[in-house]
Amino acid sequence: MAVSVDEAVAAGPAPDPRPPARRSGGRGRGRSALEVALLTVLAVVMLFPVLWMIETSIKENRDVYAVPAEFFGFTVTLDHFRDVFVASGGGRSALSGSFLNSVVVAGVSTVLATVLGVPAAWAYSRFTLKAKKDQLFFVLSTRFMPPVVVVVPIFLMYRQVGLIDTKLGLILIYAAFNVPFTIWMMKGFVDEVPAEYEDAAMLDGYTRLQAFWKFTLPLLLPGIAATAVFALIFSWNEFVFAIFLTSSDSVRTAPPAIAGLIGGTTVDWGLVAAASVVFALPVLVFAYLVRRHLVAGVTLGAVRR
Amino acid sequence: MSDPIPVPTDHPGQVASATPPAPGRSRRRLGDRGLAVAFISPALLLLLGMSVFPLLWALYLSFTDYSATRGGPARFVGFGNYTAILTSAQVHQRALTTLIYVVGAVALQTVLGFAIAYLISRRTHGRGLLTTLFLVPMMLSPVVVGLFWRFMLDAQFGVVNSMLGSLGLGQVEWLTRQRTALVSLIMVDTWQWTPFIMLIALAGLTAVPRYLYEAASIDRASEWFRFRTITLPLVWPLLLIAVLFRAIEAFRLFDLVYILTSGGPGVSTETLSFHVYKVAFLGFNTGTASAYGILMVLVVIVLTQLYLRYLNKLKED
Numbered sequence: 001m002a003v004s005v006d007e008a009v010a011a012g013p014a015p016d017p018r019p020p021a022r023r024s025g026g027r028g029r030g031r032s033a034l035e036v037a038l039l040t041v042l043a044v045v046m047l048f049p050v051l052w053m054i055e056t057s058i059k060e061n062r063d064v065y066a067v068p069a070e071f072f073g074f075t076v077t078l079d080h081f082r083d084v085f086v087a088s089g090g091g092r093s094a095l096s097g098s099f100l101n102s103v104v105v106a107g108v109s110t111v112l113a114t115v116l117g118v119p120a121a122w123a124y125s126r127f128t129l130k131a132k133k134d135q136l137f138f139v140l141s142t143r144f145m146p147p148v149v150v151v152v153p154i155f156l157m158y159r160q161v162g163l164i165d166t167k168l169g170l171i172l173i174y175a176a177f178n179v180p181f182t183i184w185m186m187k188g189f190v191d192e193v194p195a196e197y198e199d200a201a202m203l204d205g206y207t208r209l210q211a212f213w214k215f216t217l218p219l220l221l222p223g224i225a226a227t228a229v230f231a232l233i234f235s236w237n238e239f240v241f242a243i244f245l246t247s248s249d250s251v252r253t254a255p256p257a258i259a260g261l262i263g264g265t266t267v268d269w270g271l272v273a274a275a276s277v278v279f280a281l282p283v284l285v286f287a288y289l290v291r292r293h294l295v296a297g298v299t300l301g302a303v304r305r
Numbered sequence: 306m307s308d309p310i311p312v313p314t315d316h317p318g319q320v321a322s323a324t325p326p327a328p329g330r331s332r333r334r335l336g337d338r339g340l341a342v343a344f345i346s347p348a349l350l351l352l353l354g355m356s357v358f359p360l361l362w363a364l365y366l367s368f369t370d371y372s373a374t375r376g377g378p379a380r381f382v383g384f385g386n387y388t389a390i391l392t393s394a395q396v397h398q399r400a401l402t403t404l405i406y407v408v409g410a411v412a413l414q415t416v417l418g419f420a421i422a423y424l425i426s427r428r429t430h431g432r433g434l435l436t437t438l439f440l441v442p443m444m445l446s447p448v449v450v451g452l453f454w455r456f457m458l459d460a461q462f463g464v465v466n467s468m469l470g471s472l473g474l475g476q477v478e479w480l481t482r483q484r485t486a487l488v489s490l491i492m493v494d495t496w497q498w499t500p501f502i503m504l505i506a507l508a509g510l511t512a513v514p515r516y517l518y519e520a521a522s523i524d525r526a527s528e529w530f531r532f533r534t535i536t537l538p539l540v541w542p543l544l545l546i547a548v549l550f551r552a553i554e555a556f557r558l559f560d561l562v563y564i565l566t567s568g569g570p571g572v573s574t575e576t577l578s579f580h581v582y583k584v585a586f587l588g589f590n591t592g593t594a595s596a597y598g599i600l601m602v603l604v605v606i607v608l609t610q611l612y613l614r615y616l617n618k619l620k621e622d
Contacts, residue, residue, distance in 0.1 A: 032427075039424045042417075043438060049496065050441055052464055053453050069467035116351060119344035127341045135349075137613060142356035144609050146557035148578045149598030152585045153359035153366070156373060176355030179348050208336055237446035239560040244586070255448040259564060262452065269456050276449040287444040291437060295508045298443070298501055299550060302616055303508075303543070 057081065057273035064270045080274035094249050095275055098257035102279075105167055105253055106235035109174035114228050116175065117182025118220070122212060124183065125190035126198070136184070143180040143300060147240040155244060165247050173241050178231040185230070185293075185301025189223030190216070226290045230297040233283050254279050360602065367596035374589040386596035396580070396597075403576040406487065407555045410494040415548055417495065418502025423536075425503075426510040436507065443500040451564025454493045455480065483573040486566050490574050493565060494558070498551060505547035509540035542619050549612045553605060577601060 055071075056064055058081075063074040087093040124132060154173060155164070163169035193216055201211035236254075243256040252260075258275045261268065287294075295303060367386055369379035390396050425435050442450065457464050458479035466476045479489045513536060521531045559578040562568060568575035568583070575583070581601065585594035 035424050035427060039421070039428070039435065042421055042424075043435065046439055046442060046496070046499070049450075049453055049457060050445075052457060053449075056456070065462045067462050067467060068471055069462070069464040116348040120348040123341040123344040127337060129341060129345075135345075137609075139349075139352065140613070141606060141609050142352050144553050144557070144605050145356065145360070146559070146578055146581075146598070146601050146605060148557070148559045148582050148585075149363070149601055150356065150359055152581075152591065152594055152598060153362040154355070156591070157359055157362065172351075173355055176351050179351055183348060208340055233444065237448075239446065239448050239563075255446055258452065259448050262455070267456075272452055272456070276453060280445050280449055283444050283446070284441065287440065288437065291440075294440065294504055298504065299546070302612075303505070303546060303619070 053273050053276055056270060057277045059270060061268075061270055064273075080270040081278070083268075083271050084274050084278055095254075095257055095261075097249060098252050098254045099278070101167065101250075101252060102236060102254040105170045105174065106232050108167075109171045109178065109235050110228050110231045112171065112175040113178035113182050113231050114224060117179045117227075118186050118224055120179075121183045121186030122190050122216065122220075125187050126195060136187075139180045139183055140300065140302070143177070151241060151244045154241070158245060164245060165251050167251055169245055170242060170251075170253065173245070174235040174238060177238070177241075178234060181234070181300050182227050182231060185227045185296055186220070186223060188296060188301050189220055189227075193219050226293040226297070227301075229286045229290045230293075233286055236283060360599075363595040363598055366592050367599050369592045371592045371595075372589050373585075373591045379592065382592070386593045387600070389593065390597050390600065396577075398572065399575055399577050399580045402487065402572075402574065403556065403578075406491060406494075406558075406574075406576055407552055409491045410498070410555055411548055411551045413491065413495045414499045414502045414551060415544070418499045418547075419506045419540075419544065421499070422503045422506035422510055425507060436504075439503055440500045442497045443504075445497070447497070447560040448564055450493065450497050451561050454489070454496070455565055458489055480566055481570055483570055486570055486574045490562065490565060494555065494561060497561075498554075501551065502544070502547050506540060506544055509543040510536065513539045542615065546612065546615050546619065549608065549615065553608045553612065556608070557601070557605065 055074075058076050058078065059070075060075050060077050060079070063070050066074075083093065085093055085096045123129075124136065129135065158164045158169050163172070197215050197219075198208065198211040201215050202208060206214065238253075239255040239259070242253045243259070246252045246256065249257075254275075258272065258279060261272050261275065290297060366379065368381060368383060370382050370385075371379035421439060425432055425439075428435070458466075460466060460476065460478045460481060463479070465479065470476060477485055479485050517535045517539075518531060521535060526534075557578055558576060559582065562574055562576055562579045563582075566574040568579045577597075578601070581594055581597045584590050584597060588594075
């Protein structure tokens with residue numbers, strides 16, 4: 001498939017479907033202006049909630065709850081951001097601890113998924129295997145299971161083996177959650193590296209494993225990086241398993257911790273906004289880094305670029 | 306990066322010529338199979354342990370009256386749980402809610418996403434920036450999205466009502482009225498996932514070969530004709546995949562409902578996923594919840610089959 005958003009993302013000169021002769025007409029320009037206006041309105045609508053979140057995070061409390069809402073001219077404060085990291089009595093806040101848990105859980109599960117998924121993807125790409133299509137379907141289908149359905153037996157299973165409320169438990173389920181994605185996305189990348197490289201290396205006396213390690217793997221590194229970033233984003237944002245399989249502050253990741261901020265009778269929306277901004281920031285940076293692979297990433301690698 | 310695998314020599318060519326070809330090849334073929342098994346089985350084992358085993362356990366529990374809190378031995382009840390679910394008026398109600406939500410949200414996302422993609426694809430400047438900006442909602446965690454919309458839709462100090470007020474329109478109790486709550490849910494889901502459809506549609510639109518348009522313009526074909534006969538047919542397969550994907554995701558949606566409305570007010574936004582959660586974790590009818598879950602998994606498997614069928618068709622072209 002020759003589908004690509006590279007051009008769209010790279011801001012290069014775009015192929016304009018309309019021939020030049022028609023563009024110079026007044027009607028064309030009028031329509032173009034209308035299109036720009038429409039796009040602007042849509043962009044404002046789509047981005048407003050994000051901007052409002054950022055704005056709320058730097059407002060003082062009385063401005064946060066102001067009616068009618070204040071768009072400009074409020075007092076800027078970084079208190080909410082301080083509250084995200086520092087507890088009211090000094091010391092580290094519970095929220096910052098949960099951020100740290102998120103880093104550990106998302107990081108380790110991503111490494112695990114990559115280490116398990118990349119070799120499997122390579123094997124699926126290179127070898128003719130029995131019922132390969134069925135295996136790949138099975139792999140993908142596990143990813144589509146409703147999490148709330150899987151969480152019931154996982155909960156019972158974890159309770160049995162003592163993995164309830166442990167980081168290891170979350171890491172394992174996130175790795176299992178990301179392995180299908182890693183296999184599907186990486187298979188696309190491996191398919192693009194000619195198998196002849198390995199054949200040539202083996203003619204030179206390397207074993208198959210050495211050929212993979214010395215020649216194919218280095219070529220796959222950019223793909224591995226992109227895949228890992230997507231896995232990282234999924235684990236970072238995950239909520240369902242996190243809330244049902246953990247309970248203590250020392251294990252809980254950021255999504256349930258942030259959701260926990262709205263538990264009481266009054267909600268400190270400024271704090272919620274600041275925590276959300278801090279939490280969303282790494283994801284946006286990572287998403288920007290892998291923007292070229294977005295189509296593959298969001299379709300589990302099933303549709304390449 | 307360190308290299309734990311000993312490389313035979315600096316001159317591998319000589320080694321190859323030193324090895325007799327016949328045994329080398331047979332050893333290699335054996336090695337290939339072993340390598341494939343060694344590379345694939347750890348991943349499959351993890352999936353078996355974390356997905357298949359729990360699912361089989363759920364399948365077993367679905368035929369029993371087991372309760373996670375009561376404990377004790379599970380009593381076998383045959384298809385009792387299944388018939389109870391399939392004949393329950395409550396479940397029919399939830400299924401209808403889910404259907405309205407899935408169809409409403411996915412339809413809205415598709416129309417909007419495609420429209421945005423079409424508009425962006427016609428721009429010459431700023432496409433990269435526009436695409437990146439539009440993608441932001443999709444990258445956010447459902448928790449962040451749900452919380453934030455809850456704040457914006459607040460009846461008293463929410464910014465949405467505030468803006469409606471300054472436009473001279475009435476206030477809406479977005480999340481606390483039965484009908485508007487479901488509308489809000491569809492709205493928020495649409496906000497988050499329109500970028501997904503847009504991204505896929507944009508990928509399809511940029512792949513339409515330019516010469517087709519040039520040929521059409523020589524024939525003096527109208528804009529609408531070109532859209533209908535060139536653009537749409539070429540983008541359609543990819544768009545359909547995006548729709549199917551979204552339908553699967555929307556069907557199993559849980560977190561957004563949990564954060565935004567908790568199924569309320571009443572049960573007006575209680576989707577099937579949320580209902581399973583209530584049966585399992587609030588009612589602790591683990592057996593019933595398992596049967597419920599198995600039925601949902603069956604639906605997902607059918608949808609996944611459709612998804613893959615279209616995907617294969619797309620790859621063959």
